[in-house]
Amino acid sequence: MLRIQEVADLVGLTPRSIRYYEEIGLLEPAARSEGAYRLYDADDVARLRFIKGLRDDAGFSLAEIGQLLEDETARAANRVRFRASRRPAERRAVLLDGMARIDRQVATLRAKIARLQAMIDAADERRDHLEGHLRGLTTEARTGTSDRGGDQSGGAGR
Numbered sequence: 001m002l003r004i005q006e007v008a009d010l011v012g013l014t015p016r017s018i019r020y021y022e023e024i025g026l027l028e029p030a031a032r033s034e035g036a037y038r039l040y041d042a043d044d045v046a047r048l049r050f051i052k053g054l055r056d057d058a059g060f061s062l063a064e065i066g067q068l069l070e071d072e073t074a075r076a077a078n079r080v081r082f083r084a085s086r087r088p089a090e091r092r093a094v095l096l097d098g099m100a101r102i103d104r105q106v107a108t109l110r111a112k113i114a115r116l117q118a119m120i121d122a123a124d125e126r127r128d129h130l131e132g133h134l135r136g137l138t139t140e141a142r143t144g145t146s147d148r149g150g151d152q153s154g155g156a157g158r
Contacts, residue, residue, distance in 0.1 A: 001015055001031065001039040011048045018048065026066055059116075064108055071101040 004015045011018075019038075021027040027047060030038035040048075047069075054060040054068065075098060082094045139145075 001033075001041055002045070003033075004030070004038045004040070004054075007040045007045055009049065010045060011052055013048060021048070021062075024062065024066065026062065036100060047155060059112065064112075067108070072104060074101060102125065118128060 001011070002010070003016055007013075008015045008018060017068050018027070022029050027044065030040055030044065033039055051065055051069075053060070054065045078094045078098050082091055085094070
């Protein structure tokens with residue numbers, strides 16, 4: 001078992017972030033030592049690394065992360081319910097719930113991809129704009145002219 005500062009150092013978070021993740025339900029409340037120190041096990045460390053990766057690498061909000069974690073927990077519970085039941089109606093309900101959760105995850109991921117694509121498109125437009133200026137400078141260098149008075153050809157003034 002590890003104390004909060006040890007976990008924070010391992011994962012690359014602050015102790016405050018870890019406590020906050022507990023407060024908002026992303027992480028189960030930690031076990032406590034006799035001295036009331038928070039104690040974490042390997043599963044807690046793995047979950048925190050997963051949360052940090054979703055937040056930092058994939059750009060998910062904490063609300064989105066919470067929904068993904070809830071869906072994963074429900075998926076595990078649904079698997080147990082499905083295997084334990086022989087009633088077709090109950091098994092159908094479990095499958096429908098699982099499909100709805102996956103549909104929500106796919107929608108969240110598609111929305112994130114759309115936002116990222118919009119950012120890429122905007123960056124491409126900025127780069128195109130700079131390329132236009134570069135072409136104008138190249139033309140100036142070849143012809144010995146300057147567009148200080150305003151380029152009427154539209155090359156560098158994009």
